[in-house]
Amino acid sequence: MAKAATHHLVKSLAFEDGIVAGFGGVAFPCHINAILPGVLDTESNRQGMPDADVSDWTPLSHVADELVKWAGDDQTRPANGSLVKIATNAGTTTFEEV
Numbered sequence: 001m002a003k004a005a006t007h008h009l010v011k012s013l014a015f016e017d018g019i020v021a022g023f024g025g026v027a028f029p030c031h032i033n034a035i036l037p038g039v040l041d042t043e044s045n046r047q048g049m050p051d052a053d054v055s056d057w058t059p060l061s062h063v064a065d066e067l068v069k070w071a072g073d074d075q076t077r078p079a080n081g082s083l084v085k086i087a088t089n090a091g092t093t094t095f096e097e098v
């Protein structure tokens with residue numbers, strides 16, 4: 001239920017024109033998306049699952065690199081209000097709007 005509520009919140013916050021009211025009534029551009037990762041390759045996950053095959057885990061650096069790319073390029077950034085599934089298979093990470 002919490003995931004469904006978060007997905008709905010992302011859709012609700014994403015205005016078509018990408019503008020929301022800021023402090024003091026000043027409007028500013030805003031782009032709302034949610035990322036839906038599988039298993040992230042973190043130290044905690046490695047400690048908690050020491051025998052797991054980590055080739056299907058998503059490195060945090062891949063997520064960070066993609067977010068930086070989206071921040072600087074309107075052409076590659078998902079549409080406002082998108083839910084983006086992150087999956088890693090055999091070391092290859094994909095980002096797919098769902």
